[in-house]
Amino acid sequence: MSDKRIGIDWRSESLAAQALGRIDAGTGAISPPIHMSSTFRRSPDYAPERTYIRDENPAFDQAEALLAELEGGEAAMLFASGMAAASAVFMSLKPGDHVLAPTLMYWSLRNWLTGYAREWGLEVDLVDMTDLAAVRDGLKPGRTRLVWIETPGNPLWSVTDIAAVAALAHEAGARLAVDSTVATPVFTRPLALGADLVMHSATKYLNGHSDLCAGALVTRAVDSEWSRLRLVRASLGGIIGSLEAWLLLRGMRTLFPRVRQQAATALDLAQRLAAHPAVASVLYPGLPDFPGHAVAGRQMAGGFGGMLSIRVRGGRDAALAVAASVSLWQRATSLGGTESLIEHRASIEGKDSPVPGDLLRLSVGLEHADDLYVDLDRALRGI
Numbered sequence: 001m002s003d004k005r006i007g008i009d010w011r012s013e014s015l016a017a018q019a020l021g022r023i024d025a026g027t028g029a030i031s032p033p034i035h036m037s038s039t040f041r042r043s044p045d046y047a048p049e050r051t052y053i054r055d056e057n058p059a060f061d062q063a064e065a066l067l068a069e070l071e072g073g074e075a076a077m078l079f080a081s082g083m084a085a086a087s088a089v090f091m092s093l094k095p096g097d098h099v100l101a102p103t104l105m106y107w108s109l110r111n112w113l114t115g116y117a118r119e120w121g122l123e124v125d126l127v128d129m130t131d132l133a134a135v136r137d138g139l140k141p142g143r144t145r146l147v148w149i150e151t152p153g154n155p156l157w158s159v160t161d162i163a164a165v166a167a168l169a170h171e172a173g174a175r176l177a178v179d180s181t182v183a184t185p186v187f188t189r190p191l192a193l194g195a196d197l198v199m200h201s202a203t204k205y206l207n208g209h210s211d212l213c214a215g216a217l218v219t220r221a222v223d224s225e226w227s228r229l230r231l232v233r234a235s236l237g238g239i240i241g242s243l244e245a246w247l248l249l250r251g252m253r254t255l256f257p258r259v260r261q262q263a264a265t266a267l268d269l270a271q272r273l274a275a276h277p278a279v280a281s282v283l284y285p286g287l288p289d290f291p292g293h294a295v296a297g298r299q300m301a302g303g304f305g306g307m308l309s310i311r312v313r314g315g316r317d318a319a320l321a322v323a324a325s326v327s328l329w330q331r332a333t334s335l336g337g338t339e340s341l342i343e344h345r346a347s348i349e350g351k352d353s354p355v356p357g358d359l360l361r362l363s364v365g366l367e368h369a370d371d372l373y374v375d376l377d378r379a380l381r382g383i
C-alpha cells in the first residue's frame with residue numbers, strides 16, 4: 001500500500017497494524033464487517049463474478065491481501081488448515097510427478113507424503129535439505145516438479161538455504177515451495193529469495209492466539225499453477241470459515257510485536273539454557289555454534305524465531321520428567337501462541353519417529369523470560 005500524496009510505501013509493520021487500512025465504505029468501520037453469506041446475487045446477464053463461498057468469499061479478501069503484501073507475493077489463498085494448504089500443493093500435481101521433501105519436517109505432512117501421497121501416485125523422495133549436494137543428487141531434471149522445504153524445520157530447527165535450493169530446483173525445472181510457518185514474514189520472505197510458493201499454518205504465528213485452525217498459500221505470480229491451486233481449493237472444499245478469516249485478520253494486526261518479542265525471549269532462553277548443567281544441547285538458529293547459524297543470519301532478518309529445542313542430560317526419562325514437572329510452560333502440541341508450550345515430540349510421534357528421545361520442543365510465548373527460565377530451571381534440577 002502506498003500513499004500517493006507523499007510517494008512512499010508503508011512498511012509491513014504499518015500494513016499489518018492497520019490490516020491494510022481498509023475502511024468499510026458503507027459505514028466507515030475501521031474493523032471490517034464479517035460477511036457470512038454463502039452465496040452471492042448474480043447479475044441478470046450472468047457476468048463472471050462472485051458466485052459461491054467455496055470459489056471466492058469477500059470474507060477472505062482482506063486477510064489474503066494483507067498476507068500477500070507481507071510476503072511480497074502477487075496473491076494469497078486461505079485454507080481450512082495448514083495441512084489443507086500443503087496437501088493442495090501436492091494434489092495440484094499429477095500422478096507420476098516426482099517431488100523432493102525434507103527428511104525432517106512437520107510430522108503430519110511427512111506422514112501424509114510418505115503414505116497417502118505415494119499411494120495416490122506421487123513419487124516422493126526425502127533428502128536432507130541442509131546438504132546441497134544431496135539436494136542436487138535427489139533432483140530428477142525434467143521429472144521433479146516440486147521441491148518442498150521447511151525452514152527453520154521441525155523439530156531440530158535445521159536451516160535450509162532458500163536461495164541455493166531455489167537455484168537448484170529451477171535449474172532442474174522444478175518449483176520451490178517453502179513452509180515458512182516458523183520463520184513468519186517478520187523474519188523471512190522466501191519469495192524474495194527465489195521461492196515460488198510460501199505455505200503457512202496460520203493456526204500458529206499468523207493468528208497467534210491458539211484459537212483457530214487455518215492455512216495459507218502465497219504465490220510469487222498469478223500463473224497457470226496458481227489457477228490450478230484455486231481449482232483444487234474450490235473442488236476439495238478445504239476453505240476457511242468466514243468467522244475464522246476475520247479472527248485471523250485480527251491476529252495478524254499484532255504479528256510483528258508478538259513475533260519479535262517471542263524471538264527475543266527465545267534467544268535469551270537459548271543462551272541461558274546452553275549453560276545449564278542438565279542440558280546436553282540447545283537447538284536454536286540464533287546460537288553462533290548452531291550448524292545453520294550463518295545461513296539463518298543471511299536469510300532471517302531481525303530475529304531467529306520463537307521455537308527452540310533442548311536435549312536433556314539423562315535421556316528420554318529425564319526429558320519426560322522435565323516436561324511433567326513444569327508449571328508455567330503448558331504441555332501441549334502446536335506453537336506460535338501467546339502461551340509457552342513444551343512437548344516431548346518422540347512420545348507424540350511414536351516408535352518410527354526420527355526425533356531423539358531426550359528432546360523437548362519449546363514454543364516461546366509472551367510470558368516474562370525470567371519466569372519461563374525459572375520454571376524450566378526448577379524442572380531441570382528436579383526441584
Ligand SMILES: *Cc1c(COP(=O)(O)O)cnc(C)c1O
Nearest residue numbers: 081082083106179181201203214
Ligand atoms: C502446524 C504446522 C503445519 C500444519 O498446519 P495445521 O494448521 O495444523 O494443519 C504445517 N507445518 C508446520 C511447520 C506446522 O507447524
